[in-house]
Amino acid sequence: MIHSIFSKESFLRWVILGFAVFLTLEIIYFRYSQAQTSFTPTYLQTLTEADQLYLDGNVEAAEQLYRQVKQPFPEESNSVDDEIITDPEQLSGANGVYWREAQRGWERKLEGATLVPLRLLVEKQPNFLPAHTLLIKALREFGQEEEVLPTIETAVSQFPESPDLTRLQAEALADDNQYLEASIAARQFAIVYPNHPDAPEFAELADDYFGRFRRDLETELIAAGIINVVVGGGDQAIQLAPLLLQGESGMGMRLASAELANRRVVNDPDIQEYVNSIGQPLAELMGRNDFEYEFFVIEDSSLNAFAYPGGKIFINTGSLMAIDSEAEFAGLLGHEIAHSVLSHGFQKVVQANLLASLGQTIPLGNLLNLAVLENSRRKEQQSDIVGTRAIATAGYAADGLHTFMTKLRDRGRSSTPEYLSSHPVPEDRVRYLQELIQQNGYNRYSFEGIERHALVKQRLQDLGVS
Numbered sequence: 452m453i454h455s456i457f458s459k460e461s462f463l464r465w466v467i468l469g470f471a472v473f474l475t476l477e478i479i480y481f482r483y484s485q486a487q488t489s490f491t492p493t494y495l496q497t498l499t500e501a502d503q504l505y506l507d508g509n510v511e512a513a514e515q516l517y518r519q520v521k522q523p524f525p526e527e528s529n530s531v532d533d534e535i536i537t538d539p540e541q542l543s544g545a546n547g548v549y550w551r552e553a554q555r556g557w558e559r560k561l562e563g564a565t566l567v568p569l570r571l572l573v574e575k576q577p578n579f580l581p582a583h584t585l586l587i588k589a590l591r592e593f594g595q596e597e598e599v600l601p602t603i604e605t606a607v608s609q610f611p612e613s614p615d616l617t618r619l620q621a622e623a624l625a626d627d628n629q630y631l632e633a634s635i636a637a638r639q640f641a642i643v644y645p646n647h648p649d650a651p652e653f654a655e656l657a658d659d660y661f662g663r664f665r666r667d668l669e670t671e672l673i674a675a676g677i678i679n680v681v682v683g684g685g686d687q688a689i690q691l692a693p694l695l696l697q698g699e700s701g702m703g704m705r706l707a708s709a710e711l712a713n714r715r716v717v718n719d720p721d722i723q724e725y726v727n728s729i730g731q732p733l734a735e736l737m738g739r740n741d742f743e744y745e746f747f748v749i750e751d752s753s754l755n756a757f758a759y760p761g762g763k764i765f766i767n768t769g770s771l772m773a774i775d776s777e778a779e780f781a782g783l784l785g786h787e788i789a790h791s792v793l794s795h796g797f798q799k800v801v802q803a804n805l806l807a808s809l810g811q812t813i814p815l816g817n818l819l820n821l822a823v824l825e826n827s828r829r830k831e832q833q834s835d836i837v838g839t840r841a842i843a844t845a846g847y848a849a850d851g852l853h854t855f856m857t858k859l860r861d862r863g864r865s866s867t868p869e870y871l872s873s874h875p876v877p878e879d880r881v882r883y884l885q886e887l888i889q890q891n892g893y894n895r896y897s898f899e900g901i902e903r904h905a906l907v908k909q910r911l912q913d914l915g916v917s
């Protein structure tokens with residue numbers, strides 16, 4: 452698995468990744484326990500009746516019926532702790548003093564007098580956004596380069612909706628010649644917050660940075676004399692640089708075909724039609740029309756679904772069997788499509804290989820695993836936001852993913868499949884999805900699609916691949 456051409460560092464990196472790999476396929480699962488979700492025959496029957504009303508155009512009556520059987524969400528909790536503060540007047544005594552000191556220091560361009568109070572303030576009052584912004588600016592001004600990006604990363608994960616922070620992040624990444632990363636950061640903002648007035652600016656910025664990345668890489672490849680190398684080094688290895696140059700679509704195609712070589716795909720026109728009829732319209736709502744979306748149903752009874760770059764989505768039959776409605780399935784697909792749309796897998800491949808030499812050949816298995824490695828909490832949330840927005844817009848019950856998650860969480864109480872034992876899932880995912888739906892006013896009492904999904908499950912059983 453490890454090639455001798457690797458340096459010691461690369462060797463170590465791949466060893467660590469190798470360990471991480473089996474533990475961390477993109478699995479959505481919850482082990483903590485709460486009340487059991489009920490999917491009794493009566494419950495499903497009522498939803499089926501509501502679906503029929505919905506399909507007949509009697510949306511109001513349908514909604515009434517959905518409301519009758521779906522348990523209401525608990526009251527929205529106002530988490531005061533998370534509230535963002537931007538007004539210095541709201542700072543308590545000591546924190547207000549730190550802020551004034553920091554500003555005085557900053558005006559006089561005094562490093563210690565600026566950074567010391569700012570660091571204290573960020574620690575004591577982490578929800579005060581201006582302190583983060585000023586700290587980042589000051590770190591750059593005073594040449595504390597190595598601290599800039601980690602500080603931004605922390606701030607952005609805390610204030611993902613701040614265009615100022617995202618702009619600082621993209622700038623700092625570009626300053627560090629990480630144009631691809633800068634492009635991805637800008638694009639993620641544009642996709643997650645498409646209605647923000649700055650969204651078009653970020654989309655444009657993303658294109659600019661991506662162009663810059665491509666030009667730089669091409670120049671380096673020409674200088675290194677490897678521009679004409681054919682992509683891929685046979686079946687088992689792949690050359691990194693030409694693959695990056697192809698971008699997400701090219702990489703996705705290459706990785707998906709390698710994945711397919713080791714998998715049994717369910718080749719049934721009915722199943723394929725079903726998956727496409729839900730997946731393709733969702734993908735269209737997500738703002739990356741440069742991808743060719745493909746959905747593969749894999750004969751595998753474990754509960755799993757994962758996304759490769761460029762819109763290549765894999766769903767195990769085990770997931771389809773665990774699901775009860777089109778809305779749930781749309782939720783799962785929407786989440787996976789969003790990972791692809793937001794370049795999460797691509798970003799991981801890029802990040803892991805920043806230090807690799809351009810001519811390096813990488814074992815294909817490593818790249819495959821890397822692309823579907825677990826995502827950070829923030830990336831999971833980004834995918835939940837984008838995916839759930841898409842299913843709500845498409846007219847499905849907006850809690851499709853939430854329902855699926857709740858079910859998985861409850862199942863996890865009685866059995867823990869081996870691959871889940873070490874998956875570090877955030878424990879508040881179900882609650883988070885609930886807040887997302889409540890805060891955005893998405894409609895949970897819309898089309899579920901029980902009957903059609905049941906037919907698909909029956910079809911899988913008939914095919915003997917459930």
Ligand SMILES: [Zn+2]
Nearest residue numbers: 477826831834
């Ligand atoms: Zn995910």
